[in-house]
Amino acid sequence: DTGVSQDPRHKITKRGQNVTFRCDPISEHNRLYWYRQTLGQGPEFLTYFQNEAQLEKSRLLSDRFSAERPKGSFSTLEIQRTEQGDSAMYLCASSLDSDRRTDTQYFGPGTRLTVL
Amino acid sequence: GNSVTQMEGPVTLSEEAFLTINCTYTATGYPSLFWYVQYPGEGLQLLLKATKADDKGSNKGFEATYRKETTSFHLEKGSVQVSDSAVYFCALIMFSGGYNKLIFGAGTRLAVHP
Numbered sequence: 001d002t003g004v005s006q007d008p009r010h011k012i013t014k015r016g017q018n019v020t021f022r023c024d025p026i027s028e029h030n031r032l033y034w035y036r037q038t039l040g041q042g043p044e045f046l047t048y049f050q051n052e053a054q055l056e057k058s059r060l061l062s063d064r065f066s067a068e069r070p071k072g073s074f075s076t077l078e079i080q081r082t083e084q085g086d087s088a089m090y091l092c093a094s095s096l097d098s099d100r101r102t103d104t105q106y107f108g109p110g111t112r113l114t115v116l
Numbered sequence: 117g118n119s120v121t122q123m124e125g126p127v128t129l130s131e132e133a134f135l136t137i138n139c140t141y142t143a144t145g146y147p148s149l150f151w152y153v154q155y156p157g158e159g160l161q162l163l164l165k166a167t168k169a170d171d172k173g174s175n176k177g178f179e180a181t182y183r184k185e186t187t188s189f190h191l192e193k194g195s196v197q198v199s200d201s202a203v204y205f206c207a208l209i210m211f212s213g214g215y216n217k218l219i220f221g222a223g224t225r226l227a228v229h230p
Contacts, residue, residue: 004159035218042120042205042220043160056217091159095216103209103216107152109159 002026004108006092012114013082020078021111025094032075033105034067036060037089046090049075050097082115089113118143122206122221129196129228137191137224139180139206147208149173149182149189150218154203163191163204196228 005024013019025032030051035043046065048056051072061067064082069075079086089112093105123138141149151163151173164173169184178193189206206221 006159031216033218040222042207042222043218044220045217048217093160093218104150104162104165105209105216105218106162107160 004092004094004106006090006108006111008111009109010112010114012116014116015084016081018078018080019082019113020076021090021113023075023077023092023094023108025074025092026096026106029094029096029106030072031095031097031103031105032069033093033095034075034077035091035093037091037110038087043089043091046077079113082113084115087113087115118147118208118210118219120206120208120219120221122204122224125203125223125225127224127226129226131198131228131230132195133228135191135193135196135200135226137204137206137226139189139191139221141187141189141206141208143187143208143210145210146184147210149180150207150209151178151180151189151191152205152207152220154205154223156202160205196226198228198230201226201228 007022032049034046037043049069064080067077089110091110092108095105148167150165152160153163164175166173166182172181203223205223
């Protein structure tokens with residue numbers, strides 16, 4: 001079990017630039033989630049994929065954000081025209097669609113984005 | 117709406133002291149409850165969970181009991197170690213629209229001193 005991996009671990013960019021993050025879930029997991037965590041707060045839900053289908057998007061996900069999960073494997077989260085308010089830790093999690101009540105999400109190490 | 121409230125930190129303890137971190141929730145229906153831990157520089161790790169009322173989750177000496185009557189899921193450990201220093205997040209999961217969304221509290225930082 002290699003766990004959930006994310007790349008890069010850290011990203012520093014200038015305001016107005018585009019950035020893309022990658023998440024590789026645990027191999028047999030068909031559910032994939034993105035969360036955002038700002039300093040001193042708990043993670044907040046951004047979006048959810050079941051296999052390749054994006055089934056839910058939070059209102060936190062503005063039009064500048066787009067996420068994909070081609071072929072139901074890895075996922076990418078792109079932020080266009082970054083703003084300083086986008087600075088946060090972006091977390092990816094995956095789970096296996098088995099029993100709803102015991103479904104557990106496993107998190108990656110996160111990508112810390114700093115927008116200058 | 118659904119929410120989780122945790123006691124504010126930081127919580128500072130000496131090694132071998134007893135730990136309690138309070139967590140209460142507001143939810144429609146019957147959520148599953150979780151504690152996640154975040155060590156410095158690392159991602160979230162599942163610590164324990166409980167899926168129905170009166171269930172007790174336990175792991176690594178930590179325990180929490182799902183109390184429906186008080187809508188609480190307090191985290192306890194009888195004797196903390198320096199290595200337990202981390203941020204602890206209480207969370208609930210709601211089954212909505214065919215998927216599970218985790219809703220987290222703000223986190224409680226624990227610092228354990230020798």
